[in-house]
């Protein structure tokens with residue numbers, strides 16, 4: 001292990017780093033069976049509701065499971081400890097369970113699978129390691145049930161965020177979802193928007209793409225559309241205490257969009273007069289981003305320029321995106337990340353983003 | 360500082376604007392509900408002629424979807440990218456502190472009063488009985 | 497922090513001779529086009545109209561901010577007719593005062609988005625005739641686009657063959673919102689012809705298409721749609737790289753029009769990273785995506801991004817490269833960029849010449 005790696009590791013543990021994007025193995029039917037009631041157990045068994053994995057976010061494929069991590073003995077929490085929690089000395093790791101539940105059409109089945117998934121997260125993960133925190137998986141197909149799910153877990157502070165995808169049924173700013181945001185804000189949850197598509201719509205304006213590589217590139221468009229939607233529908237002003245976290249978004253695309261939206265707002269604001277400040281200001285106040293992947297130029301010296309363009313020291317949250325193959329070795333913090341912001345990156349910003357997370 | 364007679368009151372209806380060239384400057388003159396205001400004609404963004412902009416009210420909302428119109432006829436929207444400027448002050452609505460155009464003092468005076476004193480009518484024939492718009496530059 | 501306003505030092509270089517890569521000519525009246533259409537299609541239009549994926553007839557589903565579907569308010573010709581329908585006024589308002597040496601016409605009413613593809617082909621042919629008759633003939637500063645129906649490839653090829661000998665045409669125009677991703681093989685014959693004849697493919701942002709304008713469905717507001725235009729261009733670049741179009745047609749020139757350009761650098765970084773990560777999925781893509789883009793793709797500048805701190809644009813320029821950028825006004829649309837004031841940062845003389853003139857002259861092979 002070279003010194004840079006050792007240094008990064010010991011720095012992370014000294015600072016009590018919070019990893020804001022860690023993926024548990026996506027649960028299959030066998031994992032979830034104990035958490036369904038008898039009706040849903042019958043349904044998922046008879047009707048083959050089994051491998052709950054998004055085509056767009058296939059967790060068992062090569063890019064989504066780093067070889068060296070995959071090779072580690074063990075499974076579940078045990079494997080996570082060996083690969084991540086122990087070596088990085090993490091204070092907390094926030095589990096984001098990205099599964100095909102978002103793509104299920106039947107709103108009641110989606111709700112049942114969400115409930116089972118959250119119970120499974122609690123029993124199989126949170127209860128087994130005190131460093132773990134998690135996002136609630138929500139059935140956005142059924143906003144009423146999503147609110148109920150938030151209420152069900154309101155007292156379990158280990159759930160710090162509610163989770164949805166950057167490409168779902170509708171732009172997330174729509175009023176349909178506001179009751180969900182109202183409940184989330186009331187209980188101090190952040191809203192996590194994760195990479196992934198339910199394939200309700202093609203990920204590009206020219207249809208479905210041939211390759212996974214292209215599909216992954218297109219996640220940026222989903223995130224950018226959601227930022228535009230949150231701003232222009234007035235969600236940011238309406239729910240000012242709820243942070244929105246863009247998880248696994250790539251980061252460096254955001255300044256360009258802020259520039260364009262703020263420019264356009266000056267001339268087009270009469271379309272959305274409830275947006276009283278420039279979109280950049282709103283985004284900086286309320287939108288947060290995890291840092292893996294970080295689409296940066298090859299030269300680490302350029303990273304500081306991107307950070308300057310973001311112009312918001314509170315925006316970035318440390319993440320490994322475990323177990324995806326995003327970085328080599330242990331270099332989870334993007335090369336060239338400015339020293340002066342490390343503390344914020346690995347800890348402080350997360351604490352400010354997730355009110356349910358205790359220091 | 361000099362006073363320049365720039366228009367006859369009656370040639371500019373309420374809600375209308377006009378470009379006047381005075382003392383080497385392009386000035387956009389507006390009639391807001393019977394009161395006259397003058398601002399620099401050149402938009403500070405990319406240089407469009409503000410005198411050709413649309414005279415509008417202010418759209419405001421505290422809630423998404425609940426919009427009210429106030430200050431009818433007191434703003435001009437740039438004919439190109441639509442930035443709004445307060446005709447009374449020259450300040451832009453979106454960035455009043457940093458993005459603004461110069462505004463000039465305007466008054467209305469009877470032709471009779473203009474034949475004496477420090478007024479400059481330049482190429483403008485003034486008749487005693489009519490009302491004129493006077494700008495101070 | 498700098499102001500997002502005019503810098504008095506940013507002077508126009510009137511002597512430079514600018515190439516404007518995005519001018520939208522308009523019909524004075526529908527009859528202007530009808531003149532070039534066969535009777536069969538004239539009757540068809542009269543009886544059934546021109547069906548497209550636009551959900552509303554005759555106007556835009558995301559209403560624009562200014563009349564005329566988003567025109568500069570000062571662009572109505574004094575002699576009547578809609579903006580950019582009168583050559584004399586276009587010369588007076590755009591070409592002469594701004595020192596435009598060449599202007600690339602990007603007709604938006606062409607047949608490429610017409611659902612009846614046979615009608616679309618006829619519309620394209622008529623628009624191509626019209627450009628010669630009304631614009632490039634009377635004013636040779638203007639260069640036409642060969643408008644084609646990309647979804648009916650044989651028809652597109654026939655139209656290209658019919659026009660290619662006329663140097664009044666400077667590019668082949670297809671919209672970025674194709675039915676399938678732009679890199680798919682069904683479109684390759686068009687790229688093959690473009691490469692063969694050394695004609696750039698121009699892809700101009702389109703106001704409607706057959707797929708939602710975001711992966712999360714249709715957006716609600718024009719301010720969202722306006723930015724999403726750049727996404728359709730990003731998809732074109734991504735698809736053409738990953739499908740191996742530039743590997744197969746190494747001399748192909750692609751110009752993406754009216755999406756701004758600040759997104760181009762992060763897109764290249766992301767493409768390179770994903771290519772490294774999933775290289776074995778796309779073995780036909782031999783080199784890092786950014787290398788193809790740096791050889792085969794150009795971006796027009798309008799609507800230029802305007803950071804709160806103007807100088808941040810200098811980083812963007814460095815990352816994208818002045819050799820990839822070509823100036824455009826988008827006249828007569830509301831989001832028009834004025835060549836004198838659009839760039840609020842100082843450009844070096846070389847960058848200026850590249851962006852405002854030389855890149856476009858080379859790409860479009862202008863004398």
Ligand code: FES
Nearest residue numbers: 402404405437440
């Ligand atoms: S020139 Fe006035 S808003 Fe751009």
